[in-house]
Amino acid sequence: MAVFVIAEPCVAVKDAACVEVCPVDCIYEGADKYYINPDECIECGACEPECPVDAIFDADSVPAEWAQFTGIERAFFSDKEATEAQVKAIMDSLDPTNRPNDRRRSDVHH
Ligand code: SF4
Ligand code: SF4
16 A cells, blocks of 8 residues: 545545544645645555545555646645645636536435
């Protein structure tokens, strides 16, 4: 296992279910998503099944389309401002009808 990473589905959802279960409190809130501190994560995996939108992955298993989030996660802890601007740009580029929070809503209703 490797450290865990929060990918795009968390953006704008921010359910925080993962935060509750992390034994070392290494999941931090950002403006548009949560971030796992890779230097503090003990790779226990407790957070992964808790995420209602399946945003959390072992760093070795991040889907290719979200590969950039592994670097984003680490970057947040050294340059928060630039990283949040990058995430905001990613969010703005998403199709508004296919934003993660809308995906969750449709999951709930169907
Ligand atoms: S549980 Fe999932 S959506 Fe919620 S904050 Fe954690 S990673 Fe984001
Ligand atoms: S894998 Fe464990 S230590 Fe790492 S963020 Fe998830 S709950 Fe926290």
